[in-house]
Amino acid sequence: MKKSKLFFLIPYVLWLSLFVIAPIILITINAFKGEDGFTLKNFQQFFVNGTFLKMTLNSFWYAFLITLITLLISYPIAYILSQMKNQQFWLLLIILPTWINLLLKAYAFIGIFSKHGLLNNFLKLFGIAPANILFTDFAFIFVAAYIEIPFMILPIYNAICDINPAVIQAAYDLGASKWQTFIKVLWPLSKSGVESGIQAVFIPSLSLFMLTRLIGGNRVITLGTAIEEYFMTTMNWSMGSTIGVVLIVLMVIVMLFTSSDHHKKKEIKL
């Protein structure tokens, strides 16, 4: 009995050690490797050199904006969705874009945003074309938000669906206004979904390097851009790894922050 259990564990353990733990160890070793053995020089450079700090702030700022916008759009949609009749059908429509390759979507947006693209042709009707849309902050954040929205809607939708409708009914019966019901009942009960949504959006947004290049035209610079440069152009793998390690640490911090009130949620459920 015990042996068979162990047997099923083997692929899982192997997967984890080969593709999760080993790479993290390798990247950490690389980050501390200098010309002659162990060194902290790379980290010193990262934190003393203003460029990297500015880049980190940049990454955070854009990831924050992307997350905020996706949240503002996704929460109402998730709520409305949970009240709809053909939920499965609408849900499918929201998930559908995730089946299309990311690169393909990015290139489609290049076509829409470019100087003679769809959007500028539309603006022409109002006489404000050609506007510069491609390669702007707006374009970058718009496309990033578009891509991340399904990952925000799904967990929030699941959390809202888990709420017993009787609880909301009770709030109304006891005289709460719509706003009060939202603030005191709906929001706290769906918070776990919001938290996992934020994690699913914020963390990948920190290093969206392909979009910064294709849609942002390298006018938006995040840590992903720097990592690509250090690994591919200058082949300074140890500095690239250092940035990677800092990014991993930042992500862990974000994880800890967004999942800090797990027990609170349980209290409310009681």
Next chain:
Amino acid sequence: MKKLLIGIAAILLVCLGLEVGAKKLNDNGISSNNKNLIIYNWGDYIDPKLIKKFEKQTGYHVIYETFDSNEAMYTKIKQGGTAYDICVPSDYMISKMRKANLLDEIDTKKIPNYKNIGSEFLHHSFDPKNTYSVPYFWGTLGIVYNDKFVKSGQIKHWNDLWSKDYRHNILLVDSARDIMGLSLASMGKSLNTTNTLDLKLAKTKLDGLGPNVKAIISDELKMYMIQNEAAVGVTWSGEARTMLNDNKHLHYVVPPEGSNLWFDNFVIPRTVKNKAGAYAFINFMLDPKNAAQNAEYIGYATPNVKAQKLLPKEIRNDKQFYPSEQAMKNLEVYRDLGPKKIQEYNDLFLEFKMYGR
């Protein structure tokens, strides 16, 4: 304890499996018989008809593989397990590969057509005696502009890019050496400057160009220039050639105060398995007729003087792509400045990308 042992045993087993698999893969790659010739070149960088012709003439079977950046090619060859007979890196990469001991010497006596190459294309700093490389194509760095938005003759020098007329209308190629280089050239400095102060000044000057820059991109630049997305682009002559073919409004200018002269050369990697075939192929490609056919197909400038004479007049006399001797004098080949200086170039370029908006 038992669990641990089983776990360790499993990991060892997998490692063994991977090792055996890797060996198998390697053997497959190397076990090529002597009739195979493996060429590793840039994508779409040879007239496919010539490969067929070569196969027919010599009986070799050509296996053609492609790469899209010097760095990717370098990493692949350095990691081993490849058996390329011929490879076509750019100038600075040749000197890097040479220093890393990845190249085999080339005996030019075994290549009769070697004499067709013009002397101005030989003996450059990346390979002073051409012991390791034979020129394939060459070109320059310059400015492409669209006469729909820019009057012809309005852009002649690097400094013209700083004009307020081109707000948010310039596309730059994403390459630290080239963009820092254009700034250095505009100040009358060498493109191989190693003086930190000069580099910082060049970067400060570049920051002033920031508001004019629409995007810093790589391969897509071609597409955008053809689609009239921007008025001005900074790119290499080879790319410009393709753009000019697809959009009649585009023109290419090499600023006379100085620019980059680049080479893509044949080399024979250390891993060569069919050296006789490699010599035969290089000789075949240097044949004036074949070289001319290839140059017409690719559109890049050929260093083969005899082939140049065979090209149609309008190509041969095109000053945009075959600059006069006078203009050639101010062109500089990039030297390999060593990892530290290259890092400095790239760091400054990254700073420009961040702050120069």
